[in-house]
Amino acid sequence: MTVPTGTVQNRPAPPPAASRPAAPARRPGAGARFAAVPLVGPGALYITLLVLVPVALITVYSFFERGRFGGVVWTFTLDNFARLFDPLYLSVVGNSLVIAAIVTLLALLIGYPTALMITRLSPKWRTVALIAVLLPFWTNFLIRTYAWILLLNNAGWINQALQALGITDEPISMLYTPQAVVVGLLYMYLPLMILPLYSALAHQDRQLGEAATDLGASPFRVFRTVTVPLSIPGILTGCVFVFVPAMSNFVIPELIGGGKTVLVGNLIRDQFLKARDWPFGAALALVLTVSLLLLLVLQSRLSKRLTEGKRQAEGKKVRRDA
């Protein structure tokens, strides 16, 4: 997957380009081809062991029958895939799509201004802000989830505050609802939206905006016609990064949703741990994995096309100038 506007994916952002000494240009020497092996090796091993092998395993499992104790009986069948079209499971998938889409949209609405604001900070404060965005990732996921339970429950801090301020007499039921699931997922994956957006926005040529202003565009028009279109690859990346894990999370629906909301992630988990139906769980996981991979490919293609369009436009401009 290429993220043309920057190097930031789901890992800490590098310090802003401005504060970084330019890397000396390096020419590949004679040994370059072999020098790459020790560098690529660990990554390749990681992907093989933790991605390819498990995916191959679930692919195989998904074509066989359920074993009594959770194993797989080696009788070929396509039933597991046929079951995916059961209205019950389709409704769970539909529900997951809706929730993941809402979470993604909200993350974009909150993440975009946040990322834009960070690019406007001084280099020092920019680093501080980026660390603040990442900080929650350094705390255990479950602890952060339980923190939301403390905040949202009927006797929780939010309700206490609302009652103390006289805004409401009765505590408002917030925990164990689909809305709480959205809040939990949004909180969990917001940084994955902010970072690619930040990367896209930080690398934008400020002069383009200035030029538009010089030509009489209002700040809003500059934002609408210059800033946003140029950051579309970042928007796409951020949306995919939030949407993909939101679809498959199962802890938040269980803890914050009180087990009353079922997402695809819960469905898969239950097949493995409760129903002992590994093949059906594998089929579900496989379809989810493949769909999300397709989404990533689509996002990567779109981003590439957009960037190439930009380059071609720049190319034309250069030729014209010449």
Next chain:
Amino acid sequence: MRFRKSAAVLAGAAVTALSLSSCAGSSSEAIDPEADLSTQSLVVSIWADYYPETLAEDFEAETGIPVTIVNHATNEEIVAKLTASGDPGIDVAFVSGQYAQALNEAGLLQELEKSLIPNEENLYPEALELAYDEGNVYSEPYAWGTTGLCYRPDLTGFAPTSWNDLLNPRPELEGKTTMLSTERWMALPALKVLGESVNSTDPAVLEKVKEQMESTKDTLLAFDDTTFYSKLVSGEAAMVEAWDGWCNYAIAEDPTVEFVVPEEGSDLWVDTMTVLKSSKNKEAAMAFVNYILEADVQKYVAESILYSVPNKAAIDSLDPALVEQFPNLALPPSELLKGETVVDVGEFGTEYTRLATEIMAAG
């Protein structure tokens, strides 16, 4: 309750028997009561935190037989281990009753030599008549219990007596109750109210359960089988469907909490000890089973883990203050045996899974 999630699904004994008998081997040698135990050693597999910490040392001190204890997390895990190879290297395995039944039907269990287990007389007579293994031919019970309502009288304002108090709660309790999310226990209250077996395999019955649960779901705070007792202690919930041992954890933190088995009845679960046919140390294994049945050893389970035990001598020797604090530790067998043992429903188990998914996805 470690075995719980797994107990939901009882071992499909017949099917397993067919598929596994080939690897069971036929190493069933006669038990020799005169065997020299000093040449034997044991490997015991049991749930973590489910036995006296000094069990291995104490047993060796008493019998001279060295013991290695290994842990398993679920019934499925240990059953998978035992069925995967002819000789898993385990002599004694702790599994829930229905899994013992399945292992036996798969031909993996050693018939117990009762002359080496005189402590069996410490058990309640009723504990020798459990449906999964009448007469304790291949298993001896270790702990048992049931499912009921765990509640805070100060929050409910009344003492519930029926599963209906949970399924169709009074308006003031709406949003203040939880039910277990493990499928068979999710269905249990509705099945009991309908007067049906907890092991029902009638699709029409499950349809009725579904209807009931879809209306019940709107009144629930949450489905929860891991933190329901802390919700009760914090006051988030006023009444929860609970396994008795876990209700004791709530009582330990808040003495006002009470436990009741609803009048429509409930289930009975048993965790058991089994000796593997593949064991090379069968006499030592019998000695171990016998040792566990000593009153003092099983008393530990009741005192420390707050699970009830089927050992009359152990229960009789409990500190009366403890029984007063945790009355369900001493639920008499007559009371427990009113409960129906949850057994495997074979292929129909997937219908229960589907039911649970339908209920959770509804609304």
